[in-house]
Amino acid sequence: MEQLEPIAESSRDLIKQADLAYKLATRVIEICETECHAKESDAWVARDIVKARKAADELRGFAVEQLKQVRYFWKQAHWLTERFPNAELCDVPGLVKVVDHEKIESEDWSLTPGRYVGVAPEEVDEDFDFEETLREIHVELEDLNAEAVTLAATIRKNFEELGI
Numbered sequence: 001m002e003q004l005e006p007i008a009e010s011s012r013d014l015i016k017q018a019d020l021a022y023k024l025a026t027r028v029i030e031i032c033e034t035e036c037h038a039k040e041s042d043a044w045v046a047r048d049i050v051k052a053r054k055a056a057d058e059l060r061g062f063a064v065e066q067l068k069q070v071r072y073f074w075k076q077a078h079w080l081t082e083r084f085p086n087a088e089l090c091d092v093p094g095l096v097k098v099v100d101h102e103k104i105e106s107e108d109w110s111l112t113p114g115r116y117v118g119v120a121p122e123e124v125d126e127d128f129d130f131e132e133t134l135r136e137i138h139v140e141l142e143d144l145n146a147e148a149v150t151l152a153a154t155i156r157k158n159f160e161e162l163g164i
Contacts, residue, residue: 001077008074011067015132018067019139022060026053026146050150057143064136075127094120 029049032038039046083092091097097116107115 001074001081004070004074004077008071011070012129012132015064015067016135018060018063019135022056023139023142025056026142029053030146053146092120093118 032044038044081087083095084090089096089098094117097118099116103116104111
């Protein structure tokens with residue numbers, strides 16, 4: 001677990017960098033289209049730009065998911081070592097209880113976990129990364145806004161072609 005910790009921390013930074021790189025790339029496209037009037041150029045193929053933007057978003061999403069896996073495994077390793085510090089099965093309230101045959105017999109041979117393990121104390125997820133979650137929502141919102149602008153332009157163009 002200790003060996004995974006620096007990798008888990010750097011994966012968080014890499015997620016931020018991947019999101020920022022995607023955001024900057026889409027911003028460059030927007031600037032080219034709005035301020036540089038790139039759409040008027042024959043070299044600018046809007047369909048290819050949309051495909052490239054979608055491909056970049058899919059790759060960013062894939063990379064972010066892979067980097068999140070690193071943090072996930074680190075959190076799971078931390079969870080296990082916290083509850084089983086000696087790497088041996090032991091009683092953990094709400095999770096596991098080591099019992100013998102006499103105890104099971106006294107419980108009328110019932111193997112219902114609630115009879116043995118009890119209730120775990122409520123845990124507060126201190127590792128919840130509000131900043132990361134908010135960043136993901138922000139990136140998704142930007143993507144949706146960009147797509148909405150493109151769709152609105154297409155709809156407007158179609159209405160103009162229909163004479164409406």
